[in-house]
Amino acid sequence: xxxxxxxxxxxxxxxxxxxxxxxxxxxxxxxxxxxxxxxxxxxxxxxxxxxxxxxxxxxxxxxxxxxxxxxxxxxxxxxxxxxxxxxxxxxxxxxxxxxxxxxxxxxxxxxxxxxxxxxxxxxxxxxxxxxxxxxxxxxxxxxxxxxxxxxxxxxxxxxxxxxxxxxxxxxxxxxxxxxxxxxxxxxxxxxxxxxxxxxxxxxxxxxxxxxxxxxxxxxxxxxxxxxxxxxxxxxxxxxxxxxxxxxxxxxxxxxxxxxxxxxxxxxxxxxxxxxxxxxxxxxxxxxxxxxxxxxxxxxxxxxxxxxxxxxxxxxxxxxxxxxxxxxxxxxxxxxxxxxxxxxxxxxxxxxxxxxxxxxxxxxxxxxxxxxxxxxxxxxxxxxxxxxxxxxxxxxxxxxxxxxxxxxxxxxxxxxxxxxxxxxxxxxxxxxxxxxxxxxxxxxxxxxxxxxxxxxxxxxxxxxxxxxxxxxxxxxxxxxxxxxxxxxxxxxxxxxxxxxxxxxxxxxxxxxxxxxxxxxxxxxxxxxxxxxxxxxxxxxxxxxxxxxxxxxxxxxxxxxx
Numbered sequence: 001x002x003x004x005x006x007x008x009x010x011x012x013x014x015x016x017x018x019x020x021x022x023x024x025x026x027x028x029x030x031x032x033x034x035x036x037x038x039x040x041x042x043x044x045x046x047x048x049x050x051x052x053x054x055x056x057x058x059x060x061x062x063x064x065x066x067x068x069x070x071x072x073x074x075x076x077x078x079x080x081x082x083x084x085x086x087x088x089x090x091x092x093x094x095x096x097x098x099x100x101x102x103x104x105x106x107x108x109x110x111x112x113x114x115x116x117x118x119x120x121x122x123x124x125x126x127x128x129x130x131x132x133x134x135x136x137x138x139x140x141x142x143x144x145x146x147x148x149x150x151x152x153x154x155x156x157x158x159x160x161x162x163x164x165x166x167x168x169x170x171x172x173x174x175x176x177x178x179x180x181x182x183x184x185x186x187x188x189x190x191x192x193x194x195x196x197x198x199x200x201x202x203x204x205x206x207x208x209x210x211x212x213x214x215x216x217x218x219x220x221x222x223x224x225x226x227x228x229x230x231x232x233x234x235x236x237x238x239x240x241x242x243x244x245x246x247x248x249x250x251x252x253x254x255x256x257x258x259x260x261x262x263x264x265x266x267x268x269x270x271x272x273x274x275x276x277x278x279x280x281x282x283x284x285x286x287x288x289x290x291x292x293x294x295x296x297x298x299x300x301x302x303x304x305x306x307x308x309x310x311x312x313x314x315x316x317x318x319x320x321x322x323x324x325x326x327x328x329x330x331x332x333x334x335x336x337x338x339x340x341x342x343x344x345x346x347x348x349x350x351x352x353x354x355x356x357x358x359x360x361x362x363x364x365x366x367x368x369x370x371x372x373x374x375x376x377x378x379x380x381x382x383x384x385x386x387x388x389x390x391x392x393x394x395x396x397x398x399x400x401x402x403x404x405x406x407x408x409x410x411x412x413x414x415x416x417x418x419x420x421x422x423x424x425x426x427x428x429x430x431x432x433x434x435x436x437x438x439x440x441x442x443x444x445x446x447x448x449x450x451x452x453x454x455x456x457x458x459x460x461x462x463x464x465x466x467x468x469x470x471x472x473x474x475x476x477x478x479x480x481x482x483x484x485x486x487x488x489x490x491x492x493x494x495x496x497x498x499x500x501x502x503x504x505x506x507x508x509x510x511x512x513x514x515x516x517x518x519x520x521x522x523x524x525x526x527x528x529x530x531x532x533x534x535x536x537x538x539x540x541x542x543x544x545x546x547x548x549x550x551x552x553x554x555x556x557x558x559x560x
């Protein structure tokens with residue numbers, strides 16, 4: 001409970017920095033014991049130095065870069081480990097552990113020259129062997145990484161064969177020429193290869209340390225090594241975690257804060273009050289409280305690349321019916337969902353490849369020259385599909401379970417979707433199942449669900465970062481969609497004749513999206529995420545990215 005809040009005559013008065021701001025009590029019901037306690041609110045007394053305090057509404061799932069699949073995990077991993085390249089403030093790939101690189105004329109062999117002053121937090125040097133070990137571990141079938149596919153996306157020789165157990169780890173196209181020279185051989189040119197090197201799946205690992213820790217690796221701060229600007233020092237599962245400035249980091253002189261404290265706060269209202277109290281510097285706003293802060297100087301809108309969709313599990317007999325999937329996808333008023341329920345800058349999505357992801361050979365955004373109405377809200381059309389589905393399935397009523405994660409915003413989202421589907425498709429009952437994000441992901445990976453609200457954030461700036469998910473057998477193919485025509489087209493786009501015809505490849509990706517969404521309704525797109533935040537005005541230099549690592553904190557400063 002915040003101690004700088006007063007309730008009076010149906011209003012809530014919040015005090016920060018001598019400025020009084022009124023908030024309606026129907027949104028914020030606070031009880032305060034005494035005015036005297038105001039003097040006690042001076043932030044977290046346990047913090048020392050310049051520490052950035054960040055609220056997150058989901059738990060930290062994994063610090064193992066080969067097991068992690070979510071944005072928060074990648075964000076924290078990227079704060080503690082650097083790869084060959086990192087991102088600058090504009091999203092460009094810039095050297096990190098690699099000082100420079102050479103590439104052969106045919107674009108198939110990259111030779112990276114590594115800096116010799118990079119060290120792990122245990123004092124050992126970062127070498128080319130750390131990359132070879134990590135890359136082999138990523139595609140090792142024993143690792144069972146859901147991101148093993150990305151090595152093949154990068155075009156590395158034998159990546160798919162090694163992951164399938166058809167080739168040895170040593171046959172992967174990566175080699176340590178010496179301690180500070182790394183050679184990577186590709187099977188075909190990949191125009192976004194360097195961009196991929198900024199993604200955590202490609203980061204190095206210290207083999208001796210990982211082997212020593214075994215099953216304990218990345219489970220606690222003691223089970224982690226860092227070579228980046230910060231290192232993890234505390235981790236209370238489901239509650240909070242902390243990273244501190246890494247004194248072993250080669251560029252430590254340019255890291256201007258002493259650390260970052262993360263608090264897991266699933267209720268946006270509580271987090272906003274903590275911001276008002278000075279106990280948090282960065283807070284995400286959702287729903288009704290967004291409007292309360294739009295005039296606040298700390299209010300910040302961030303456009304993100306995440307696209308949220310409902311995955312209909314096609315292992316469920318009824319959901320194998322395409323007319324049922326079409327009905328479900330068209331029965332939700334997405335405009336009301338984004339503008340009223342979410343109210344956070346998110347926008348309607350009737351497609352699976354988001355806006356501002358990638359620019360084509362014509363210099364235009366993928367969405368600018370693609371159809372944007374693959375799955376629009378239309379109750380009449382939805383009910384026509386629903387009647388066809390009922391006739392084909394021989395049913396009059398149907399009950400389906402909707403799985404979602406237990407954040408405040410997603411609970412409201414799920415309840416709205418439930419209401420829309422039940423109202424607009426008479427005879428349909430939607431039961432809600434709320435789970436922590438980690439559990440939700442585990443259930444969806446196992447196929448132990450019926451309908452699931454999920455999202456995907458782009459790993460690189462190309463439409464295939466979304467389209468590849470729905471290839472038969474993909475580890476991220478939550479709908480368990482399988483279509484030979486789609487698979488063949490995506491194979492041509494990724495590895496076949498279209499790789500060498502940029503314009504034809506671009507048109508083929510539009511065709512693939514239309515097949516996936518408009519014809520087969522394999523995924524039911526809902527919205528492209530926009531987020532509204534409160535960011536303390538004394539905090540500068542938080543870098544946000546719609547592709548890859550969502551937040552980078554190395555260049556953060558906190559003014560006095």
